[in-house]
């Protein structure tokens with residue numbers, strides 16, 4: 299999946315970390331159904347907490363936006379997170395007897411704390427592009443994973459999860475975020491963006507967030 303022209307460059311800069319994230323043992327367990335249910339539910343609880351902060355980070359991006367179009371994208375993504383993605387978590391957890399108030403009061407694991415606060419700090423300390431570079435692995439990584447798993451004749455155990463991220467709505471979201479990032483890069487850094495002094499820092503932000511995704515899967519395997 300390409301999701302625009304900036305994302306593939308940032309992904310290449312992340313090197314092996316990207317493969318470690320998108321082909322993690324947790325992901326392969328989702329594909330072949332061998333992931334223990336306990337691990338999956340533990341991951342979902344932490345991911346619920348993660349997504350709350352992630353939505354806050356997209357709301358923060360709105361304050362760093364320079365155009366109304368950017369503001370619209372950020373508002374729409376914040377809403378998609380709260381109204382669509384979080385619903386997957388609350389529904390599956392409810393089916394397993396985990397209430398929304400239990401989700402809200404769950405204790406954050408260090409991997410959840412590290413990742414969410416890293417992204418928020420990227421936004422507070424930096425600008426719109428710093429935030430986009432820290433947010434992109436989350437959005438596009440799950441898009442890539444979902445599309446690959448959906449096309450691979452997965453076991454039925456985690457079909458809901460796979461269809462959510464591999465399905466049309468989420469893929470459209472990834473493409474829209476890819477376009478948002480491409481246009482934001484052009485607006486702020488011009489056509490020769492990769493020669494800009496801030497480019498290595500943006501690649502570093504993307505790579506760090508990718509490493510934190512690996513840590514999040516590791517945490518999922520350790521309920």
Ligand SMILES: Cc1ncc(CN)c(N)n1
Pocket residue numbers: 345348349383435436437440511514
């Ligand atoms: C940790 C993590 N990374 C990415 C996603 C996909 N939005 C997620 N739900 N959770």
